[in-house]
């Protein structure tokens with residue numbers, strides 16, 4: 001029997017597992033994990049700036065410097081070798097201002113201008129691990145990112161065996177920054193869009209994975225509509241404007257049903273409307 005089509009927009013409660021019918025389940029109660037703070041306050045980033053973390057004699061281009069970060073992330077729980085390899089492949093220092101490059105391999109967020117920050121590597125790792133967990137290794141992925149920022153996470157996603165990546169940014173200067181940083185990757189697989197990511201990008205839908213680097217109070221209708229069967233959405237979500245956020249994961253099952261889980265508390269910049 002075909003399930004009834006969900007009506008949009010879906011408030012968080014409507015995609016709770018309890019409403020999803022047979023087979024849906026709530027995640028088992030687990031101890032509260034620590035809050036992930038991908039966009040730490042800028043003053044903290046400025047404070048961090050004083051610290052020199054690259055051992056004397058090692059340049060930022062050194063694979064050893066990047067490898068140290070990957071090993072730290074693995075010690076913190078990173079398990080998926082596809083995500084570890086993707087993070088290993090991308091020189092993060094090339095995506096931040098040269099004055100901040102010395103901190104690029106610390107697990108910290110850094111300012112990228114216009115009040116925005118590049119997410120912490122551990123948060124990028126966690127979200128990408130969740131994003132591709134349902135996908136078998138080796139299958140080309142069609143991915144959508146909301147919030148290109150400086151383009152770092154998009155560069156990591158391009159290493160995940162994508163057949164197509166669309167990344168949307170609402171702030172034109174950051175869209176242009178991502179274009180510049182990702183210039184070596186321009187081509188058929190990558191499309192950078194200046195626009196309101198809440199609308200997704202219908203011309204290239206559907207997507208096997210949709211990831212948002214900014215959080216709103218509801219999951220936009222377009223994201224759920226553009227999620228392929230077997231696909232997964234990972235996004236920060238708040239219950240009320242400015243309220244606490246958690247990581248929401250929504251799977252579109254093969255029969256079209258949506259199943260939602262909620263994970264740890266996070267703190268992302270707000271998902272804004274319109275473009276600037």
Ligand code: SAH
Nearest residue numbers: 118147149150152153169170197214271272
């Ligand atoms: N993935 C980025 C992190 C960017 S921070 C990186 O690796 O650098 C979040 C970004 O989301 C900001 O650049 C912000 O401008 C953008 N953003 C917020 N609301 C948006 C929306 N509705 N559409 C597109 N981008 C949005």
